[in-house]
Each structure stands twice: as C-alpha cells, then as structure tokens.
Amino acid sequence: MNLAMKDIRHNLGRFLLTAVGIGMLLMVVMGMGGIYRGVVEDATLLIDRVGADLWIVQRDTRGPFAELSRVPSNLVFRAATVPGVQLSREFVYHTVQRQRDGKPLRIAVLGLSWPTDKGEWVPLITGRPLGQSHYEMIADKSLGLGVGEQLELGKETYTVVGTTNNMISSGGDGIAFVTVADAQAIQFDVPGEAVRLERAAREARGEVFELAIQQPMMLNNAARPSGELPAVARPQISAVMVTLSPGADVNHVAETFSGWGDVSVFTADGQRELLLKGSVEKVRQQIGLFRVLLTVIAAIIMALILYTLTLDKIHSIALLKLIGAPNTVILGLILQQALILGVVGFGIAYLVGQQLFPMFPRRVILAESDLLQLAGIVLAISVLSSLLGIWKTMKVSPNEALT
Amino acid sequence: MTTLDSKKFAIDAVKLTKIYGSGNTEVVAMRDASMQVAQGEVVALLGPSGSGKSTFLTAVGLINPPTSGRITIKGQLVLDGETEHANLRSFRRQHIGFIFQKSNLIPFLSAVENIQIAMQLNGQSSGFARRRAIELMDYLGVADRADNFPSMLSGGQQQRVAVARALANHPSVILADEPTAALDGHRGRQVMELFAKVAHEQGTGVIVVTHDHRALDVFDTIYEMEDGLMHEQPKQSASSLDGAQSL
Numbered sequence: 248m249n250l251a252m253k254d255i256r257h258n259l260g261r262f263l264l265t266a267v268g269i270g271m272l273l274m275v276v277m278g279m280g281g282i283y284r285g286v287v288e289d290a291t292l293l294i295d296r297v298g299a300d301l302w303i304v305q306r307d308t309r310g311p312f313a314e315l316s317r318v319p320s321n322l323v324f325r326a327a328t329v330p331g332v333q334l335s336r337e338f339v340y341h342t343v344q345r346q347r348d349g350k351p352l353r354i355a356v357l358g359l360s361w362p363t364d365k366g367e368w369v370p371l372i373t374g375r376p377l378g379q380s381h382y383e384m385i386a387d388k389s390l391g392l393g394v395g396e397q398l399e400l401g402k403e404t405y406t407v408v409g410t411t412n413n414m415i416s417s418g419g420d421g422i423a424f425v426t427v428a429d430a431q432a433i434q435f436d437v438p439g440e441a442v443r444l445e446r447a448a449r450e451a452r453g454e455v456f457e458l459a460i461q462q463p464m465m466l467n468n469a470a471r472p473s474g475e476l477p478a479v480a481r482p483q484i485s486a487v488m489v490t491l492s493p494g495a496d497v498n499h500v501a502e503t504f505s506g507w508g509d510v511s512v513f514t515a516d517g518q519r520e521l522l523l524k525g526s527v528e529k530v531r532q533q534i535g536l537f538r539v540l541l542t543v544i545a546a547i548i549m550a551l552i553l554y555t556l557t558l559d560k561i562h563s564i565a566l567l568k569l570i571g572a573p574n575t576v577i578l579g580l581i582l583q584q585a586l587i588l589g590v591v592g593f594g595i596a597y598l599v600g601q602q603l604f605p606m607f608p609r610r611v612i613l614a615e616s617d618l619l620q621l622a623g624i625v626l627a628i629s630v631l632s633s634l635l636g637i638w639k640t641m642k643v644s645p646n647e648a649l650t
Numbered sequence: 651m652t653t654l655d656s657k658k659f660a661i662d663a664v665k666l667t668k669i670y671g672s673g674n675t676e677v678v679a680m681r682d683a684s685m686q687v688a689q690g691e692v693v694a695l696l697g698p699s700g701s702g703k704s705t706f707l708t709a710v711g712l713i714n715p716p717t718s719g720r721i722t723i724k725g726q727l728v729l730d731g732e733t734e735h736a737n738l739r740s741f742r743r744q745h746i747g748f749i750f751q752k753s754n755l756i757p758f759l760s761a762v763e764n765i766q767i768a769m770q771l772n773g774q775s776s777g778f779a780r781r782r783a784i785e786l787m788d789y790l791g792v793a794d795r796a797d798n799f800p801s802m803l804s805g806g807q808q809q810r811v812a813v814a815r816a817l818a819n820h821p822s823v824i825l826a827d828e829p830t831a832a833l834d835g836h837r838g839r840q841v842m843e844l845f846a847k848v849a850h851e852q853g854t855g856v857i858v859v860t861h862d863h864r865a866l867d868v869f870d871t872i873y874e875m876e877d878g879l880m881h882e883q884p885k886q887s888a889s890s891l892d893g894a895q896s897l
Contacts, residue, residue, distance in 0.1 A: 248759075248763065248766060248767055248770050248776065250758075250759075250767075253758050253759055253763065254758040256758070257757065257758035257759075257799065258758065562754075563756045563757065563758070566754055566756060567756070567767075567771075568739070569713065569742075569748055570742075570743065570748065570767075570768050570771065570815070571739050571740060571742045571743020571744070571768075571771055571772070572739075572743075572767075572771050573739065573740075573771070576771065644713075645713045646708060646713055646714055648750070648754055649704065649708065649713075649750060649827060
C-alpha cells in the first residue's frame with residue numbers, strides 16, 4: 248500500500264494547491280535561468296548567425312559590439328586582397344530610437360554589404376531578402392513591423408520586405424537589416440538646418456583662410472555636401488567581416504591583419520568572449536547569482552512546506568509506529584511525497600512557464616540542458632528538504648498516538 | 651493462575667516498575683505491578699486518573715518499556731529488566747493489537763485500508779489483507795462502511811474498525827485504553843461485549859483499561875491500580891462497586 252499516494256488522494260485539494268505554489272516558485276527559478284540563457288544567446292546571436300570567421304575592427308578597440316569601432320570603408324577591399332580570404336563584407340551596426348504610434352521604438356540597425364550580402368543568411372519567417380540597394384528593410388518580429396509596412400528613418404522611408412524571429416541585439420532590441428549605405432544614411436543623418444549652418448560656417452572660415460583667399464574656387468567647395476569634399480573622410484563603417492577560403496588557416500590570416508597598424512582582429516570565438524566577458528558579463532552574473540539565491544529560497548520553502556505536511560501527519564505517523572510500521576515505511580511516506588511534490592511542481596512550472604515566458608519583453612530560453620539541470624536540482628531539493636520532515640518523524644514516539 | 655506455565659498465558663507481566671526522572675525529581679509511576687492474562691481471558695484494569703494504568707498498558711504494549719520487571723508474551727520472554735529479547739516494534743506488530751479511547755484510525759486511509767495496513771506491514775499480500783479485512787468488518791458489522799474514511803464513520807463504527815485492525819494479525823493480546831470513553835452507555839457496552847466475544851472465540855487475551863463500571867460483568871478478571879500498585883479484585887467486589895456507582 249502506497250501511503251504517500253493515499254495521503255495525497257485524501258488531501259488532493261491541499262496537495263494541488265501546495266504543488267501549484269511550489270510550481271510557481273520553480274517557474275520563477277526556471278524563468279530566471281531562461282532569462283540568463285536569453286541574455287547570452289541574444290548577445291552572441293549576430294556573431295553566430297552572420298558566419299564571419301574574422302572581425303577586423305578599429306585598432307585597440309573591442310568593437311563593434313562591446314564598444315564603438317570606426318574603420319574606413321576601403322578596408323573591405325584591403326582585406327579582400329589577403330590570401331586565404333574568400334569574402335570580406337562591411338559591417339555597420341548602431342541603435343536608434345524613434346517614435347512610432349506614440350511609443351518609443353528602439354531599433355538595432357545592421358548594414359548588409361550590398362550587393363555581396365543581401366541578407367540571404369538571415370532566417371526569414373515571411374517575405375524575402377533585400378532586392379535593391381536602397382530603402383528596403385528586413386525587420387525582426389519584435390519591432391512590430393509586417394511585410395509591406397513602411398518606416399521613416401532620417402530623411403528616407405524604408406519598406407519592410409521580410410521579417411525574422413528572435414534576431415535581437417545584446418540590448419534586447421529588434422534588428423532591422425538594411426544596406427550599408429542606408430545604415431550609414433540613418434546613422435549620419437543630419438537635419439537640413441544643421442547642414443545649412445555648417446555650410447555657412449565653412450564659408451565663413453574660408454573667407455579668412457589664406458589659401459581660400461588665394462584660391463577663391465575653394466570657397467565653392469564649401470557649399471558642396473561633406474561627402475564630396477576632397478580630403479574629408481567618407482562616412483566610416485563599424486567593422487569588416489571576413490570569411491575565409493576553405494582550408495585557410497584562421498590564425499595565419501589573423502596574423503596578417505594583426506600586422507596592420509590601424510586595425511585589430513578578432514576571431515568569431517574572440518568576439519563571443521568579448522561580449523560574454525564584457526558588456527553582458529555583469530548582467531549575466533547578476534541574473535546567475537539571483538538564480539542561485541532563488542534556488543536556495545525555493546529549497547528552504549520546500550523544506551518548510553514538507554516539514555509542515557509532516558507535522559500534520561505526526562499523529563498518523565505515531566500510530567503507524569505503534570502498530571509496528573518499520574522506519575522504512577515512514578521514511579518512504581515522507582520521501583515519496585517530497586519527490587511527488589517536486590516532480591508535480593516542476594511539471595506545473597514548465598507548463599505555466601511555456602505559456603507565460605513568450606509574453607516577456609526579452610527572450611526567455613528554456614534550454615534542454617538547463618531544464619535537466621533544474622530537474623536534478625529539484626530532485627536534490629526534494630530529498631534534502633524531506634530530511635527535515637524525516638528527522639521529525641524519527642523523533643516521534645508511538646506514545647503520541649495515545650494522547 | 652500464578653501456578654500455570656507461562657506458555658499458557660497470553661501475557662505474563664512480572665513486577666513491572668516504571669520510574670521517571672531521577673534524584674529529587676524521581677517519580678515512581680508503577681511499582682512491582684504483575685498481571686497474568688490467559689488466552690481467551692478478558693481483564694479489566696480499573697483505577698483513578700494518575701494511578702499508573704496507562705503506564706502499565708504502554709509497558710506491556712512494549713511502547714514505553716518498564717524500568718525493571720519481566721514481560722513474557724505467549725511464552726516468549728520479551729523484556730527482562732533493561733534487556734530486550736526481541737525487536738520490540740516487530741514483536742508489537744505481530745503479537746499486540748491496540749485500541750484507544752479515540753479510535754485512532756489513520757485519517758487518509760479508508761476503513762478497510764486501516765485494517766489492511768496492519769496486515770501488510772506484517773508481510774501479508776494486498777489481496778489477502780483486503781479479503782481478511784472485509785471478513786473482519788463483516789464479523790464486526792461494519793462491512794458496509796469499508797470504503798468510507800474515518801471522518802465519515804460514527805464513533806461506534808470507528809471503534810469497531812479499530813477492533814478489526816487490532817484483530818487483523820491474530821494478536822496474542824489486545825490492549826485497550828478506555829475504548830468506550832467517547833461512546834454512550836449502550837454503545838460502550840456493545841464494544842465491551844465485542845471484546846469478550848473476540849477473546850472467547852479467538853483465544854486472544856484482552857486487557858481493557860476503563861473507568862466505566864457499568865459493564866464490569868463482561869470481564870473475567872478485574873485488576874485495580876492505585877498509586878502505581880496493582881491488586882487483583884474479586885469480581886463480586888467490583889460488581890458491587892459497579893452497583894454502588896450506578897446508584
């Protein structure tokens with residue numbers, strides 16, 4: 248006769264309420280683990296998906312994700328000439344915040360190196376990759392934009408031609424994929440009035456500049472767009488992504504780039520490490536520590552619940568002892584109930600979590616390894632927390648059945 | 651009775667003494683209490699509150715062993731002074747049935763399961779235990795309540811289920827501690843008569859601690875305890891006491 252099940256059957260309502268309580272607690276622990284996993288996944292998502300073997304960034308910076316990086320556009324051509332390089336692409340990446348329907352809309356803008364890169368590698372859920380060099384956009388679902396919708400950024404209007412799912416920046420903002428030229432236009436957009444003021448200032452400076460006085464045509468140049476001015480740098484890019492030829496030695500090629508004085512080079516793993524040990528490290532640690540704390544609290548609460556459930560049965564346990572029940576029967580009663588409570592609680596946590604977590608603003612990823620780890624922890628908590636109840640039952644005298 | 655071989659006794663308790671505390675706080679709850687109960691004999695143990703009745707019952711029930719004295723159950727020496735000659739819990743399970751003032755059924759088991767558990771703990775299969783439990787319930791007139799939980803039974807029905815549980819493992823002795831205290835006079839007498847019936851039909855020794863003097867005629871032997879000392883009373887004397895109290 249399974250006494251644990253008999254007791255549960257008799258007190259089913261109370262048991263279920265307790266299991267739901269424990270389930271909610273475990274769901275928070277599970278969710279915290281999912282948030283932790285989500286932060287790590289989001290942080291490294293782009294690096295994993297974009298498929299670059301090497302990242303060339305501004306010298307002595309940890310860009311383009313961990314910090315700002317600026318490299319000249321022509322670096323993409325220099326990189327392409329290095330033996331072992333199959334493909335080099337421009338990478339432009341920055342975050343903008345605009346108002347849409349009266350609400351703030353944060354967008355991580357990522358430039359695709361048109362025409363080499365049209366976004367074929369981006370996992371689309373609807374629509375298509377970019378089909379022209381300007382004014383088209385692939386938007387993540389989290390931005391709330393559907394195919395065919397239009398979004399005004401800077402002085403231009405962009406049409407969404409494709410949507411993705413879970414393409415999110417390390418900050419949790421949905422990514423919008425446009426061409427590099429469009430990304431730069433969005434990034435360096437300056438209001439018309441500011442352009443006019445800058446031109447006026449240039450003319451004023453030119454009038455007192457000796458060379459301009461000697462060569463009046465110089466002043467004419469001041470009125471031209473800054474991008475057309477000689478000796479004025481073109482808008483720069485964040486980094487250059489390099490894909491190696493099959494069989495090329497990544498370390499050897501990286502060594503070549505390292506020899507260039509104006510850039511630094513990182514492998515994809517190096518970039519991952521920069522992110523995980525850099526910008527998201529504190530968040531990761533904070534969530535990780537909070538998860539540990541929650542697990543400990545869950546263990547304490549479970550122990551107290553099981554202890555209370557045991558106290559409720561003290562008279563029955565004394566009676567069982569009186570009629571000669573061996574200790575193993577009584578231990579089995581307490582331990583089985585603890586395990587059943589743990590397993591049912593875990594199941595409730597998983598099922599409710601599956602419904603609730605998708606509603607969270609940031610991704611909550613329930614990785615199989617994390618679930619297995621938590622299941623192991625719950626089993627351990629169940630066993631350990633039942634020890635308190637078992638200790639109490641061992642102290643119960645059969646005499647107590649007589650009182 | 652003292653001349654009979656102890657094998658013929660369901661229980662043979664000799665000079666049981668129970669002392670709580672020590673030094674200045676020492677309390678002698680029971681001193682040199684002896685009782686012999688033959689198989690099939692029903693014994694009443696009377697006495698005022700605090701006289702040591704429950705101490706005696708828990709001692710011979712191997713729940714709260716005496717400080718000194720010897721207990722033999724069905725010819726087997728179980729306790730001799732501080733020496734235990736058996737695994738007390740296992741011995742208790744096999745040889746002793748308990749009935750209490752409150753029925754003390756396990757609340758989360760149905761009536762039949764409360765009886766079954768006693769047999770299953772003793773190694774009987776679930777099927778056998780259930781069949782015998784139903785038989786016992788039938789014998790005690792509560793078979794129709796087999797699947798009810800204790801909270802759904804009346805006090806008398808609960809007590810009958812408790813008696814069935816006590817009988818389940820064919821015990822050598824049944825110990826009952828004020829089993830009729832929670833029952834009205836009519837029901838109380840029914841339970842006492844039930845003990846006598848069980849004892850006589852199944853050869854079980856029964857010791858009943860009771861304050862209820864109205865049903866003393868049911869018992870074969872009557873003992874009385876006072877200040878931890880035990881005396882056997884002539885049945886006539888106890889009956890007249892019963893009559894006096896009834897008046």
